[in-house]
Amino acid sequence: MRTALETMKKNYKGAKLEDGLPIGGRNRRLTDDKIHQFTVYYGSAIRSHVNDLESMKIACWATFYHYSSTRENPNHDYCDPRKCHIYRYKSFDANKHSLAPAVMNAIRPVYEKMCSDEMLSKVVDGGTTNSNESYHSYIWSLCPKTQFHSAKYVHDAASLAAILYNDGYQLSITKLLRQCGVLSTTPACVRMLKLTDNQRVKEHKFKTKATQQKKRHRQILTEQRLNQQE
Numbered sequence: 410m411r412t413a414l415e416t417m418k419k420n421y422k423g424a425k426l427e428d429g430l431p432i433g434g435r436n437r438r439l440t441d442d443k444i445h446q447f448t449v450y451y452g453s454a455i456r457s458h459v460n461d462l463e464s465m466k467i468a469c470w471a472t473f474y475h476y477s478s479t480r481e482n483p484n485h486d487y488c489d490p491r492k493c494h495i496y497r498y499k500s501f502d503a504n505k506h507s508l509a510p511a512v513m514n515a516i517r518p519v520y521e522k523m524c525s526d527e528m529l530s531k532v533v534d535g536g537t538t539n540s541n542e543s544y545h546s547y548i549w550s551l552c553p554k555t556q557f558h559s560a561k562y563v564h565d566a567a568s569l570a571a572i573l574y575n576d577g578y579q580l581s582i583t584k585l586l587r588q589c590g591v592l593s594t595t596p597a598c599v600r601m602l603k604l605t606d607n608q609r610v611k612e613h614k615f616k617t618k619a620t621q622q623k624k625r626h627r628q629i630l631t632e633q634r635l636n637q638q639e
Contacts, residue, residue: 411448413519418444426511437509439516447472447516449631451523455532462526462533469524476506477513544574578605 418439421432432439454468471488478484508516522528547570552558558566572581579602583594 410451410519410523411444413523414439414444414447414516417515417519421515426509426515428509428511430509430511432512432515437507437512439508439512443476443508447476455529459533462529465529465533466524466526469529470520473513473516473520473524476508477510479507544570547571547574577609578602 418432424431426432430438434440450472451469454471455465458465458468474484474486475488548567551570552563552566572585575581576584579599582602583599586594
């Protein structure tokens with residue numbers, strides 16, 4: 410979310426929105442602090458509904474509607490009453506915390522993309538929206554960045570990494586051996602490839618769990634600071 414909003418803001422640099430003002434600046438414009446808050450609450454919505462796509466989508470959109478709400482036009486139906494300040498504090502002034510309608514209209518395409526079924530389905534059950542993270546790890550394991558490699562070596566490593574990443578070791582290696590003329594594999598070879606794939610799945614689950622715990626801890630601390638500021 411942070412990267413998407415920062416890129417969108419950069420693309421609007423020097424341009425005027427429909428209200429005749431720039432996207433950044435003071436007085437209900439998109440600041441770096443607001444981008445940080447959008448990012449924090451987006452991540453919190455995902456982690457709080459990691460096993461339910463529809464609930465996750467509603468929670469992600471809640472932040473958008475929260476910051477588009479005003480005293481005259483409240484829109485907090487999606488907000489969690491336990492967290493939303495409009496429910497917790499009678500003195501809460503929505504106009505001081507909301508963004509201008511023109512700014513929210515500019516932000517909407519980002520939310521439509523980041524809150525789509527295609528995007529959120531990737532993070533259900535603790536996945537990641539950045540598939541390049543795992544793919545790159547395959548490339549660097551075959552072609553370490555600390556050493557010099559020829560262009561052909563890098564190309565071959567990227568191709569092999571793509572095969573291993575998409576199909577796993579057992580399927581991809583047996584296909585490669587078959588294309589090289591090895592029509593049969595030994596039971597020991599098959600067991601080794603299966604073991605490698607199983608270990609890969611276990612490591613992914615372990616890393617995902619550890620990462621989620623760290624992110625949740627940081628999220629709690631950040632939300633506490635934001636609540637104190639507001």
